[in-house]
Amino acid sequence: MENNKSVKYGVLSLLKKNETDSATTWEYVKKAQSDLTDCVIIGGKKYPLLYWRCDPQIEAVARNAKNNIGGSVSAKISGMVSRDYGIEAFLYKELDIAEWILDSEIKKITAYVNKNAINATLLMKNGKVAALELGATLPYGAEEQTRHTAWGKQGLESTRVVSTKIRPQSVYMFTDRQEPYVFNDATKELYGLTLADATAAVAVFKIITGNTDLTFNEERDKKLRYYIEKVYESDKTQKSIEL
């Protein structure tokens, strides 16, 4: 009794529902423990999948950081992923999101690293600041629990509403154990996928229908790997790293 439909199933479901064909043959590959992110193989070539850019809540923070909250000044990303996801992969993702939310490249990185935890501040080229509080300590397969918040001159936008600490679910079922079984089916066409897999399916769907610039993903991948090096360099040298 769990969501066990695959990302591939979700992509095929989206193609069918939208009566669209993929322009190419494709394969989705979920990240291994040592990888930084999932990827899509198209024509034998691997492309990194920045699936979080299709997460509606993160997208709302990024969008409204530029709009309704009066122009952002800072962002904070605070959360945990499972141990098997890995701290470097978590960092890779959140560095991308920080730049996306604050609409700027990083100018200076200051970081502390301790095994499976990283705390960092990012000074952006536009003068805005992001704080990262990241840990990879949740048990295998646990749903990521991360809060993304942007503050602006006229307000804020955050992926967690007041007083909630973990992601709310749409259905909580209490039956044969103390804790509930939970479900969070996002849409009918992605019914049976976990929320994370549903988001990955949307990201793949956008790529194979030509709605994502793959060159952009490749360039981001290079830059994010470079940033990760600088995070570790900052910790090792105990200095801020100007980029």
Added chain:
Amino acid sequence: MLKFKPIKVGVMGFKNGHVTGMFDAVRSNPMFEMVAVSLDAERRNLLEERYGDAHLFDKYDVFYNDAEMVKAHPELELCICGGSNAEHISQFRLCAENKINAIMMKVPTLDMAEYDEMLRLEKESGIKVCIELEMRWYAAVERVKELIKNGELGEITSINALNYSHFPLWWNHWMNDPQEIYGKATLLRKGDKRFRGGAMTDHPHLFDLMRYITGSEFESVYAEVAPNMRESAAVEDMIYVIGKMKNGVIVSLDPSYANREFEQSNVIYAKDRLSHYPKSVQVELSVCGTKGGIISDLYNPNTTEQLRFEDYEYRVNPRFYDISGTRKLYMEDFARAIRNNSEYKPEVSMAEHKKTMQVINACYESVRTGKRGNL
């Protein structure tokens, strides 16, 4: 995308708040061609102001009368019947007489003679008809239904649900006019100055969901109306319903306008600034079974909180994937059925939905009599 000859669409009304969502879905979708709209001058001004676009309707043939629009555009294949509830019957007649397929709002009519006429016209004309009932599009509803069907909870003993929203009376004035919302001015009960047509009429989803999830029909209902929160409301705004399904499940349903709104319209509305309560619409449901229970948020718990604008208004907004949109998919399914002239099985047929309308009337009767009503 396969080549698809666009469906020619007309809009009758624009009074129902959901019509703008369908208007947006149609005009941005190559499967449709928006041809003409029919609306009154006041509504036109309000929408142009809301969209911040004085030329919003310039691309379409604009009429101030539904019949004139239909007469001038015999090529119309689909009409969105978006007038007040009282106007639906005349709009449906126009569609049937002119063989135009129709999208009906959630309350086609609460007058059962009118409803029977609609069913007769639907059958005689052969037009395809679907009802815009957004709660049927939510995956969490399917999840709850499946868990129950699979026996996870044992025997279901009770289901409780709420559907809260703001009351749009300040910008949709017709929704506070019992003639327009209920079809006629019927007092709630003896000695009460209020009329039928408020929150219970506007939130038929709860009654529909009970029938859908349980697979059963209502056996009896009892409704208790509270004093209104809003002094300006001519119809009920806070009402509580309990009842029993024919399969024995007891229910408690709360369709109240429990979320206070801004007493404003136009420019404020343009910012989607509807309610003081941070989340304008809530739909929650719990199930009690002999082996377990469910607590659920059917209206997308995947939200962001937002503090915005010059007065730091606090909002909690559901967030959805940007690739589809349930309304878009619902309308595309209907478009394909029209173009391919294929059999169309709406999620909720007009004939099925009549039972939901009957339950609402039974609840109003319960308010009038002060007693349980059997169906």
